[in-house]
Amino acid sequence: MAHFTLSPRHRLVVRAVAEGLFAHDDGPRPEQLDRVVARYEEQVGAVSRQLRPVLLLALDFVRWLPLLLLVAMRPFEELPVERRTALLERMERSRLWPLVLSFVAYKTLLTMIFFEDESEQRAMGYPGPERKRWLTRAA
C-alpha cells in the first residue's frame, strides 16, 4: 500500500482522463489534477495484487483507444482535451461492453476522488459535515 507507485506513463493517462472527464470553462486546475493522480495511486495501491493489473490494463486500453477506434494516430493523453472529452462520451454511449465497462470503472473512481475536494463540494452547494435536522428533536 505504502510502496506502490504509478509508472510515469500511467500517471499521464490518469491525468488526461481526469482532465477530459472534468473539463469546464475554468478548469480543472492543475493542482486538482495532481491530487486526483495522487489519490488514484493510493487507491490502486490499496487493492489486491490480483485486481491491480486489471486496473492498469484498463488504463492502457484507454491509452490506445484512439488508435483502436481509428479516431487518431496518437495515444489518448496526447489528444486535445476537447477530443478526449468527446472520446469519453463515445465510450459512455458505446454498444461495446468493454468500452462501457472501462469508462464506468474510471469515471466512478475518478469522480468520487475529484468531488471529495472541498472547493468542489462548496461549488456544488454542499455545506460540509454540519447538519441541522437532528437538532429539531433536541430543540
Added chain:
Amino acid sequence: MADARGVTVVRGRDRRAPVSLSADVVIVGSGAGAAVAARELTRAGRSVVVLEEGPFVAPSEYGRLPPMGTFRRCAREAGLSAVVGLGDSPFISLLQGRCVGGSSVLTGGVCFRIPEEVLHHWSRDLGLPSMTPEALDEHFRVVEEVVHVETVPDHMRSRGTQLFVEGAAKMGIEMKPLRRNTQGCRGASRCNFGCPHGAKLSVDVSFLPDACARGATIVSDALVDRVDVTGGVARGVRGRFLDEDREGRVPFEVRAKVVVVACGSLHTPVLLRSSGVDSPHVGRHLTLHPAVRVSALFDEVVEGWDGAMQPVFSDQFASEGVTLVGVYPGVSVLAAGFPGVGRKHRALVHRTPNLAVFGGMIHDEGGGRVRRTFGREPLVTYRMAPEDRPRLVRCIELLGRMAFAAGAREVAMPIFGIDTLKSEKEIDDLVARPPPMRRVECTAFHPLGSAKMSRDPRAGAVRETGETWQVDNLFVCDGSVLPTSIGVNSQLPVMTVAHKIATGMAADWARLARRAA
C-alpha cells in the same frame, strides 16, 4: 495494542516473530456473524481468539476519513470489488468490509427481521425445523437489544426522503419507517463510510467490546490460510500476519477445540475449500440482492444530505420480489452516478442541492458463484436468473414513477449511457423496451448463501447447527449459511442466525470438547 470503546486489539502487523496461541474457540473474521459468536461463546465461559484479516481502525477515526479514504482503510479491494455478470447480467459493484467489525462498519445500519414467509419456506419446504419465526424470536430480541435497534423518527427524514414519500403516496404506495442499530444519530447521511458520531452500533462498538471484556483476544491483520483438520475434526488454524503492504511474512497458528469460519459469503467458501472441504455446495448458490437507485432533480432546494441516510422503506411489492428503500449515498458518490462528461456532467453535479435519491433491491433467485483463484481474492460471477430481470426493471420503473409523481423535473436512471429522463412517458418507453441487464448500474451489499445450511449433505454445506457436514467441530457462522436470499437487508438476520449457532455450540460444548480431545 489498540483500544477504543472497550475493544482491545492486538495488531498483527506489529508482530515480528511467529506466534502460537491456543483457545477453546478460534473465530475467523470479526464482522456481524463473528462478533456475535465471540460474545456468546465468551459469555458461556469459553476462551476465544478472533482473527481479522483487515486492520483495526478506531471508531474515532471514521469521521476524519473522506469516503474514498474509508474504502481504502476499511473495505475489501478499497471499495472496488465487483461481481462479473455472465450472459445478460449486470456487472455488480459489491461493498464488503475488511477491518475489525467487518461489513457492519460500512452498512447503512438497516435492521429487518427475516420475513416470516421466507422462514416458513426454510422450515417447511427446505426441512430446517429450527428456522421458524417462533424459534428465532428470542435470538432476534437479544441481538436487537445489544445493537439498540430503533425506529428512525419522522423528523430525521431529509427533504429528499419526504419528496419520495409524497410521490409514493400519490401512487398509493405505503412507506414505513425503517429500524436501524443507532443511538444518537445526527443524520450525517454517511453511515456506509463509518459513522462520524459513533451513533451506529456496528459490532466493533457493540458485540466486540463485550466479548473483549469477557476475555476474548482480537487480532487484526491476521490472514488465515487454512483450517487444520486431523481425523475429520478441526483442530485450529494457520496463517500469516499482514504488514502495511498486505504481504504476509510472519506465520501464526491457533490451536482450538472448535473452529468458526465467519469471513463472509465471498471468503468463507475460499477458506473452506483451501481446508479440504470439497462439498459441491461450497461457493455456489450465492445471492446478492442486486440494488439500484434513481436520482431525481427538483426545482426546490432539497439538501438531501441533511437527514438519516436510510429512513423509510416499502414492502408493498414484496410479492413481486421488490423492496423499495430510501437512501442518500453521499455527494461524491452521487456525482459519480450522473450521466455525461465534462460541462454537461458538471451542470448536473451543481444541481446536487436539488437532488433527491431513492433506492430499491430485488429478492433474487441466486446465480452467483465464488471461485478460488491464484491469489487471495476470489472470482465472483453472477448469472442473473431469468425471473429476476423483470423484477429489476419493475424496481427501476417504480422508483422512476415515484420521482415524477413527487414533481421531479428530471430523473437520472441507473442505466449506463442514457440521458436523464424528462417525463413519465420515457419510463413507459423504457418498460416497453427494457435495456439489456448488463447496462443496468447495480450495487450489492448482501452476499448470502455460498455455504448454505441444509437438512442433508446432498443439499448444502452445513447442518442446521452451522457445523459443516464434512468436518466435525468446524462451524460456519455468517451470511453464507442462509439457504436463500431474504429480500431485506441482511445485517440483523446474519447476527441472529450467528446467535442461534453460537448458543447452540455453547449448549453442546461438552460433546464438542470430547470430540476434540
